[in-house]
Amino acid sequence: MEVDWGKIMKPYPKRNITLPNGEEMIVYSQGKDEIEKVADVLLPNVKYHADLFDLVNAEIITELYLWRENREIWGCPAASHFNLVGKVGDEIVGVSNGVLRDPKVGCSLHTTTLKRGLQIGAYLWPCKLEHYFDVLGIERLEASAESAIGGRKLFATYGFTVMPFPEYRSHFGTQLQVMTKEQWNRIKAGKLAGERI
Numbered sequence: 409m410e411v412d413w414g415k416i417m418k419p420y421p422k423r424n425i426t427l428p429n430g431e432e433m434i435v436y437s438q439g440k441d442e443i444e445k446v447a448d449v450l451l452p453n454v455k456y457h458a459d460l461f462d463l464v465n466a467e468i469i470t471e472l473y474l475w476r477e478n479r480e481i482w483g484c485p486a487a488s489h490f491n492l493v494g495k496v497g498d499e500i501v502g503v504s505n506g507v508l509r510d511p512k513v514g515c516s517l518h519t520t521t522l523k524r525g526l527q528i529g530a531y532l533w534p535c536k537l538e539h540y541f542d543v544l545g546i547e548r549l550e551a552s553a554e555s556a557i558g559g560r561k562l563f564a565t566y567g568f569t570v571m572p573f574p575e576y577r578s579h580f581g582t583q584l585q586v587m588t589k590e591q592w593n594r595i596k597a598g599k600l601a602g603e604r605i
Contacts, residue, residue, distance in 0.1 A: 413487035416511055420492055420539045425602030427526045431496045434605070435535045438491040438503070443476045446493065449500045453520060460554055461520065468518045471505060481507050484515055492539060494532055502528040504536040509550070514540045516551035533562055534599040541592045549587045566599070567591050
């Protein structure tokens with residue numbers, strides 16, 4: 409199927425979220441011109457092993473570079489890749505990226521933070537879901553938890569369901585779980601923080 413990704417991939421409408429310490433975080437769609445800057449900011453996390461931050465951040469950097477080179481990202485078109493950035497002032501404090509398998513099916517990739525203890529990942533995750541379902545218009549999101557904290561804090565509380573076929577696994581080997589547009593519509597009011605700018 410031939411897809412015009414230029415018509416499908418819309419930018420995320422900027423969102424302003426107040427963090428627990430009172431700082432304002434702006435969430436927006438990163439452009440390709442920011443790839444090197446974002447990758448450089450993520451590099452220190454490659455040395456932080458707790459909760460698999462090293463693996464997650466190394467994969468995000470790889471995905472950003474695959475996007476830069478217009479190469480497939482885990483079997484998905486590079487043109488369907490997006491990365492949401494959370495910034496406080498001029499400081500990048502978190503990122504959350506994804507791709508689409510096709511115009512109706514999303515494949516969640518990763519979410520990471522650069523400032524711990526401020527729930528930044530918990531704020532970015534629903535922004536990514538909003539982008540998938542409400543902006544890009546997918547019907548189903550496939551995802552898998554790379555670390556135990558992701559499975560416990562995000563997937564279980566958001567109502568993802570495990571796919572009935574255990575052989576369906578992500579590129580990093582963990583079982584795929586699914587969220588539908590209907591599930592998102594039921595929970596988004598209680599999960600999505602902040603206001604659109």
